[in-house]
Amino acid sequence: MSSGTDIYHEMIVDYSRNPINYGEIEDHDVTFHDSNPLCGDSIDIDMKIDDQKVSDIKFHGKGCAICMACTSVLTEITKGKSLEEVKKIDKNDILSELGLEHLQAVRIKCALLSLKVLKSALYTYLGAHLENTEGIDKLKTEAENLY
């Protein structure tokens, strides 16, 4: 099998057919949608937040096997984490889990779309639940420096 098909190992193919945490949360505390303008992949993430922790997370949307597998892994990593911990989730946490460290640039976007959606959801939630307006600039800077 040529090197190119290496990334399409068992786990990726399985996740693409049977994604984890697929679905919607009706009474979510935050939801976010984004898409990849180049290829049309599109992901929605819903989260339930209790006690500053992600008590439940689900996603739905359309995407390639890479996108579906990464979103499955990401939501699995996120579930149960505190919001501060979610802030720190890094692209390598997902890529290494799936052996995708050497993806080419265009495919990286497929792999990381859900991370972008997750972080956007997180900052949307944080922004909406600020106790005072002082923190908003700090939040904005944090959010802007994500990518």
Place this chain on the structure above:
Amino acid sequence: MSSGTDIYHEMIVDYSRNPINYGEIEDHDVTFHDSNPLCGDSIDIDMKIDDQKVSDIKFHGKGCAICMACTSVLTEITKGKSLEEVKKIDKNDILSELGLEHLQAVRIKCALLSLKVLKSALYTYLGAHLENTEGIDKLKTEAENLY
């Protein structure tokens, strides 16, 4: 002297300093202005028309030696001619008079700007003095086919 300076013979240089028919006609019957968008040469021609003949013609404006010489020659040719004869004045009438048959494309525009102004003036006059509206389409076609 190299071939290039051949076009700058005595007559051209003289006309450029001492153009013929330079000036304005206060009580003209028709006047027209046009310019060359590429180089900025700009010419106005005034004509007095009596009995369907060009009884007087003058021009003013700014232009290079080629433009000035050609306009001098053109106005000289035009003076006294009937409007039907003016219709027939051809670019070669001017170019051959000045030995400019082999001008390059950009300079041709300098040489023929005044002819364009003259014809525009002519058709402006004819359009304004139509006896009935039937002739207008014929005139328009004639004018459109000039270039």
Place this chain on the structure above:
Amino acid sequence: MQSTESSFENLRNDFPILKRTVRDNKRLVYLDNASTTQKPNQVIDAITDYYQNHNANIHRAVYALAEESTEAYEAARDKIANFVNVKNRQELIFVRGTTEAINLVAYAWGRPHINEGDIIVTTEYEHHSNIVPWQLLTQEKRAKLEYIGMNDDGELNLDDLDKYLATGKVKLVTFSLMSNVLGTITDAEKIIAKCKAAGVLTLIDGAQAVPHMKVDLDTLGCDFFAFSGHKMLAPTGIGILWVRKSVLQTMSPFHGGGDMIREVHKYETTWNDLPYKFEAGTPNIADVIGFGAAIDYLTKIGMDNVRQHEIELTTYAMEKFAKIPGLQIYGTKDITKRGGVISFNFADVHPHDVADIIDKEGISLRSGHHCAQVLMERLNVAATSRASFYIYNTKKDVDALIDSLNIVAKVFKL
């Protein structure tokens, strides 16, 4: 030149890129021609020759180089006019590509002519560049954008057009002469006849048609026509907007700047003659000349031969595809009604994964929405894979594609 497989095989030698290998030393099988085509030596050399021997700005200077470059630039305009049978060269405007051409129309014709309540009609299989400019325009003007629908074979439902025309509010009908996803060849004559009867202007997006079949603007009878050079052997960055003179004369200037003016004063300005009024600033001179070389190349082959070659390849590919279980082709199967563009989906495998896996075999195939998301919604798919052919493709390329799909099947256990 004869339209035989061997003569088409020979012209592969003109395309240096076809000799290179990709990934693990794989032969390059380039099947993304609907996106952009490769360039023959004749075109590359024309650009090189321009820069090595003639480069100068055009139109304004008297010196030798400027004379040569102006002549070459305007000669290319004449070649293109001749190629699509335009009688009046003043009607041909150089632009960056189809996208700029259509936006130019939306700004310079649309803004002075479209008013509140007017309707612009487009179709469900348009490229984004023939949808978004009209969305922007109709939103600004409080006008409406309507769509001609299509049947499941990818053919337009002209009853929709009749319905919109009957309102008396339609100002423009705009459509692609060939869909970049389905390959459908639009029945332009019928649409134009209906629009003419209703006194409505028509714009044709010819980006996919002009490279692949004979197009005759003089007999077609539309009012605006756009196409891109880079999809027909010419360099990137150059394309054509053609506008019927009587319509062009009603258009406002688009870009202000050098070359498009007659006289500039502090507070007023007059415009240059056509087509220069619409070509502001230093144009893409070298690539215009390269476009001329591409036209020469295609003319020598003959557009009927190009079309015939693609019909043969497409027929061959469709037959092979039909034998692959789980492979679905979109659009009509009637080869006389479609160009050499085949969009498909392979079982439940996402097109990105298809493209990625076969890329490792050297196959360059496009996957995604192909800038036609409205059509994707209509087809109810997220994306498709798309193979599109040109003069240098061969049956061997099709075979390589088919072989590579077997690998996809294996990886995804189909």
Place this chain on the structure above:
Amino acid sequence: MQSTESSFENLRNDFPILKRTVRDNKRLVYLDNASTTQKPNQVIDAITDYYQNHNANIHRAVYALAEESTEAYEAARDKIANFVNVKNRQELIFVRGTTEAINLVAYAWGRPHINEGDIIVTTEYEHHSNIVPWQLLTQEKRAKLEYIGMNDDGELNLDDLDKYLATGKVKLVTFSLMSNVLGTITDAEKIIAKCKAAGVLTLIDGAQAVPHMKVDLDTLGCDFFAFSGHKMLAPTGIGILWVRKSVLQTMSPFHGGGDMIREVHKYETTWNDLPYKFEAGTPNIADVIGFGAAIDYLTKIGMDNVRQHEIELTTYAMEKFAKIPGLQIYGTKDITKRGGVISFNFADVHPHDVADIIDKEGISLRSGHHCAQVLMERLNVAATSRASFYIYNTKKDVDALIDSLNIVAKVFKL
């Protein structure tokens, strides 16, 4: 590389066109660099290499060629960002040239922000491309266009600017960093400081400045900046619009089409990230990459050396010109305040005749209004002759120009 005459002499070998002869076997003396420059082999080869080895459409596909071309295209953006010291690559938009850049601002920023009674301020020595777009915009919006005047040395009269700013109605001040006719280097810092104090945005036309001196956008502090590749060794058809991000975020889309969208639906559309929102359609990929090669070339020479070389040539030429009776130079004689552009008139001989006569000697010189008719009116001349230098020009070129002017004197019996 050392800034010595001999090292500049050496780099002439990189420019194949300089080896050709024109007219009657005359050495080519190219002195129209303010209009467009010649191209070194390094740039020509970059284009050829792209078409021979990497050509594919960018951004959308996964296959090898598309990956390579996308990488090369985006690498050129980084090179250019670095060259003019832009920290955020999202602020750099590829356009056809300065003209398109300024028109893009007039449409996408101007139309949403300019209202009735607002004032846009420009200067008397602008190129048409920095006047006409503002005439069109202010006419549409019933706003006003005002001009900063200049003194007889070709320096701006900033009291005019103060006067307009005092009205509180100015929304934009736009000016060229170097005049393409007089060579005047504008005191941008002073203008920008005044505008910032008044909360007014500034646009700089850098078409003449960027090719000839170090420009640092990070310290300059303007809001919009435009320049053209073809005036700095790069191919025709490519240029840059830079917009400060906070301003760019307030701009409407310009062209609608592929690549600038996020999601297209029938009746609404969302936009792509910056800068792609403003790069609709297939861009001029090959020439972007050629632009990158030109940047590499200039970086290697060093922009301070380029400036130094031109100062030497211009000083030499001005001294020689001063000795010709009847020859009048426009603009300041202070070499630190001007670039290598010398406009002149020779007695009563029309500039066209000057250019035509010396063309026969191989001298390529521009005559005319140089797309600056407002300035011609201010100088009260119909036209000027203009010599403009670049890195490959030598004192020998200046000598050849001076010699050829003697022929003009003879023909016109001066």
